[in-house]
Amino acid sequence: MSRFRIHRPFEEELAKKADEFSMQPSLSTWQGVEKSIAKTRAIQTYWKIGILSLSIVAVIGILFIQDDRRSTASKTTETAITLLPPLTDQPLTSKDGKDSPTTHGAKINARAKKEKSVPAITQMKTRESLQGSSEFKTEKIVLKNIIPKKLRIGYKADPSSEASRLSLRKRPPSFRGRDAWYVQVNYGPAYAYRNISARTDYARPLEDTKKQLDKGVSGFSARVQARYHFSDRFSLAFGIGYTRSGERIGIAPKKDSKVYDALAETYGYETTEMNTPGDISYYTNQYSYTELPVTLYSKKPLTPRLSLTTGLGLSLGYMSKTNARCYDYRIDHYVNNPKFLRDWSVSSHAQVLLEYSVNTRWSLAAGPEFTYALLSTYQNYYTLSQHQFSAGMNFGVQWKLFDVTKSRLAE
Amino acid sequence: MRDEISLIEACIKQNRAAQQKLYQLYAPKMLGVCYRYASSREEAEDMLQEGFIRVFQKLDSFRFEGSFEGWLRRIIVNTAINIIRKYQNLKYECDIDSAEYTPAASGDVIASMYTREVVDLVRSLPNGYRTVLNLYAIEGYSHKEIADMLGINESSSRSQYTRAKALLAKRLEKIEAFGITEHVKVSHP
Numbered sequence: 001m002s003r004f005r006i007h008r009p010f011e012e013e014l015a016k017k018a019d020e021f022s023m024q025p026s027l028s029t030w031q032g033v034e035k036s037i038a039k040t041r042a043i044q045t046y047w048k049i050g051i052l053s054l055s056i057v058a059v060i061g062i063l064f065i066q067d068d069r070r071s072t073a074s075k076t077t078e079t080a081i082t083l084l085p086p087l088t089d090q091p092l093t094s095k096d097g098k099d100s101p102t103t104h105g106a107k108i109n110a111r112a113k114k115e116k117s118v119p120a121i122t123q124m125k126t127r128e129s130l131q132g133s134s135e136f137k138t139e140k141i142v143l144k145n146i147i148p149k150k151l152r153i154g155y156k157a158d159p160s161s162e163a164s165r166l167s168l169r170k171r172p173p174s175f176r177g178r179d180a181w182y183v184q185v186n187y188g189p190a191y192a193y194r195n196i197s198a199r200t201d202y203a204r205p206l207e208d209t210k211k212q213l214d215k216g217v218s219g220f221s222a223r224v225q226a227r228y229h230f231s232d233r234f235s236l237a238f239g240i241g242y243t244r245s246g247e248r249i250g251i252a253p254k255k256d257s258k259v260y261d262a263l264a265e266t267y268g269y270e271t272t273e274m275n276t277p278g279d280i281s282y283y284t285n286q287y288s289y290t291e292l293p294v295t296l297y298s299k300k301p302l303t304p305r306l307s308l309t310t311g312l313g314l315s316l317g318y319m320s321k322t323n324a325r326c327y328d329y330r331i332d333h334y335v336n337n338p339k340f341l342r343d344w345s346v347s348s349h350a351q352v353l354l355e356y357s358v359n360t361r362w363s364l365a366a367g368p369e370f371t372y373a374l375l376s377t378y379q380n381y382y383t384l385s386q387h388q389f390s391a392g393m394n395f396g397v398q399w400k401l402f403d404v405t406k407s408r409l410a411e
Numbered sequence: 412m413r414d415e416i417s418l419i420e421a422c423i424k425q426n427r428a429a430q431q432k433l434y435q436l437y438a439p440k441m442l443g444v445c446y447r448y449a450s451s452r453e454e455a456e457d458m459l460q461e462g463f464i465r466v467f468q469k470l471d472s473f474r475f476e477g478s479f480e481g482w483l484r485r486i487i488v489n490t491a492i493n494i495i496r497k498y499q500n501l502k503y504e505c506d507i508d509s510a511e512y513t514p515a516a517s518g519d520v521i522a523s524m525y526t527r528e529v530v531d532l533v534r535s536l537p538n539g540y541r542t543v544l545n546l547y548a549i550e551g552y553s554h555k556e557i558a559d560m561l562g563i564n565e566s567s568s569r570s571q572y573t574r575a576k577a578l579l580a581k582r583l584e585k586i587e588a589f590g591i592t593e594h595v596k597v598s599h600p
Binding site: 009010011012013014015017018019020021022023024025026028029030032033034036037038040041282 | 425427430431434435438439440442443446447452455456459460463464467468518519521522524526527529530533545548549551576580
């Protein structure tokens with residue numbers, strides 16, 4: 001294609017005249033374009049956050065599961081070696097000369113005794129070879145059948161023995177008294193936005209304009225909580241938190257405001273975003289809340305160390321810091337931090353966390369979180385109702401206040 | 412030129428202010444382009460809006476090799492054609508007042524007219540004629556390209572253009588004789 005190809009004077013003149021022609025598009029055209037590209041941007045942001053969250057969860061999950069498998073295998077080997085002393089006085093062979101399950105275990109135990117006298121590297125090699133051998137697999141079954149339950153649990157065993165310590169580590173989680181208290185710290189970046197609706201018909205144009213021009217912003221939440229495990233599955237966390245949410249607002253030039261003109265006549269003309277023609281001005285509104293969150297957690301173990309935890313909760317918040325411009329209908333003007341902003345808020349939150357127990361005291365958690373404000377950002381008498389919400393990631397660390405395992409050992 | 416490149420680069424990085432600046436820079440001219448294809452100003456603005464959404468979505472495919480305005484205009488024109496094909500029934504019929512008498516189209520009369528009058532004259536043509544005339548005489552597409560774009564035969568494109576030009580010539584002749592007002596009627600469906 002070649003533009004402005006000259007055929008005859010007619011085409012040349014027609015193209016020349018047509019090319020000189022231009023028209024000023026209306027504001028709504030740009031708003032439509034911007035709305036669409038912002039939606040694309042938001043979708044891209046959601047995808048990025050989603051993919052990043054899933055990747056983090058997947059990587060953490062894979063690492064934890066692998067680590068968990070390694071530690072489980074290692075523990076089983078140790079158990080095979082150390083839990084067998086009570087059986088050593090059993091005969092090594094049965095009458096028919098074949099190994100009974102008991103004698104088989106004793107043989108391995110004897111082998112383990114031998115290992116103690118050889119250097120550490122040799123011991124490691126022996127353990128590795130044991131793990132891979134069919135002998136080792138058989139041993140696991142034997143242990144289940146012949147070791148008394150109380151010995152496996154280990155409470156009655158000699159506390160100073162290795163066997164006792166290992167079996168304490170194997171103790172299934174059962175929270176009692178001080179053992180049930182944890183301290184938990186959570187932090188999470190989030191994409192914050194709001195639902196908006198007009199309470200009155202005359203506010204519909206403002207609702208429409210805000211829906212076209214407002215955009216989401218990045219926010220965050222941070223919490224320090226005490227968590228009480230009242231059963232193996234359920235726990236309740238409560239504490240203090242800080243959340244920042246908000247939105248970016250676009251203020252369109254408005255020259256035909258009769259109310260403002262009347263005010264301007266009375267009180268004097270003032271150049272503001274309401275009467276200055278030109279570009280749309282953008283501001284980022286931020287609402288910061290100090291919160292008292294309460295969360296009920298339900299834990300489903302996936303592996304001995306890894307669990308899937310879902311949390312549902314409520315937060316009572318106080319608007320501790322505000323940097324927001326809001327449209328005040330009474331004066332037909334945008335104002336900073338108006339009085340019709342509500343001081344108190346109640347919001348709900350839902351979390352899905354992958355929790356990993358690093359050891360008896362520490363555990364880590366990561367997963368998505370969604371929050372939704374049950375009360376409007378504005379007071380009820382204001383013409384618009386605005387509910388903040390946010391979607392993002394939550395990363396947490398949980399620390400057991402009292403390590404009862406150690407105190408039991410000391411006893 | 413350097414400013415334009417940095418503006419485009421900022422738009423690719425999703426800089427909102429840069430996107431608005433780019434829009435403000437080209438929107439008036441591109442609306443003029445859309446207006447020649449559209450039946451009404453509202454439809455032209457729809458075309459412009461749709462076109463710029465596409466421009467911002469495809470901006471990362473611009474290779475900085477040719478003219479940016481040319482690239483932008485191509486997208487806008489393609490969008491306009493797509494909208495016309497989607498919502499309008501393009502009729503390629505002969506509605507020349509007298510098929511026997513077809514005066515030669517003169518560039519002199521056009522040169523003496525205001526740009527708005529010329530655009531309104533083009534817009535006064537039936538949809539099919541107007542589209543082919545715009546694409547061939549103003550945008551410079553070949554009949555083969557036009558045939559591909561509109562899904563018609565190359566010969567149809569040629570005959571449409573000939574008829575459009577004849578109709579214009581007839582109207583231009585009247586304009587030359589009696590003035591513009593009575594002979595340029597823009598259709599608003």
